[in-house]
Amino acid sequence: MTQSRATDSRWLPQFFLLAVLWGCSFAFIEIGLESLTSIQVSFGRLSLGAVTLILIALATRTRLPRGLKTWGHVVVVAALLNALPFTLFAIGQQNVSSILAAIINAATPWRRCLPSWSHSQKRSPTGLVAWVWCLASRAS
Template sequence: MIRQGSAGVSASVLAQFVLLAVTWGASFLFIKIGLEGLSPTQVVLARLVFGAAALLAITLFTRQALPREAIVWGHLTVVAILLCVAPFLLFAWAEQHISSGLASIYNATTPLMTMLVALAALPAERPTPARLTGLVAGFGGVLVVLAPWRGLGDSGVLAQAYCLVATACYGLAFVYLRRFISPRGLSAVPLATVQVSIGAVLMMLAAPFIATQPMHLTARVTLSMLALGVLGTGMAYVWNTAVVAGWGATNASTVTYLTPLIGVALGVVLLDERVSWNQPVGAVIVVLGIVISQNRLLPTVRSRELV
């Protein structure tokens, strides 16, 4: 009985891990399709509004209480800007000039950016040889993806730089969360609901000034925005929380290794995007840098050393 129950839980977590990887990997595809009929600001507005609606529904259904302290809402406003509004806008703008697959590759640098910010901002984060080696390798991979030997004068290079600024925003947001929110021990889903909802409100307030371009809403564009908001910005938080609870934060973070693979594959298959040799090679180096920085190489050797 216990084994069956454990197997059932493990299968459920695995299913949610796969859904999470596919959804986050596909998010860049949804952005690209959304840009066929919407401006970048309209894509972000739709994403946050649909995401907030999904998370509010989940929070009400599960009867979880939202945080009440004003200081928490203040901190989550900062997080909403760094984790939602700013990077979403940067990625949406960038995908006007680069492929969805390339954007997904740059998104994989988020753990490296987070580590870099943590080393600078958190005294407890020590620059161990593994972390430094991983950072150097990871950003070496970024250079391979960027391909500076092809020249740095077109809008595609600027778009790639915007992607890196976006992942730097993610890094700042995660460290800010760790510093000011995590010690409070609040539930993940209500926190996600508040931060995405604040982001949606900020975008709605700004919309009359920055999202007034004509829209061309086709079924393809509308469904992509619904998927991006409800799944990629809503349900993904729930799946991620379940995977962390079932497998632990370290194992759950391996979803980062899969999202660029899925993003590139979907771009090639569904949008007929071209992939240069340097992009997958650079992506592999980036992932290798993450693996090194997290001390995941040669686990058998480390286990023997501890015996």
């Protein structure tokens, strides 16, 4: 099956939009902290995200989970992976610039890759090359 070059690059505009939105979030936090507390900034980000997901679910006619156990899992994941980091970033950005916060956030994957590779049972040269590649791509 052969694809044309036009279909191969369809992902580029979406990827660019994602990169812009991801990077702008730190600038928006900094702007928000001029008149709001860090908790208010975090709550605003979470609220906008929740409204967006609900609108997408309505538009695609996706049913929300009905089970109480499922919602319990959703609450735990949302608290640990969304609410806590969003709040900590807003608190941290009271003392550092949005640029430094973005750099620290971007460095997270490679700070986690090396310890996991070094503690792995099967340390392979491929794993080390992947970590070095990740480090180099973040540094550029």
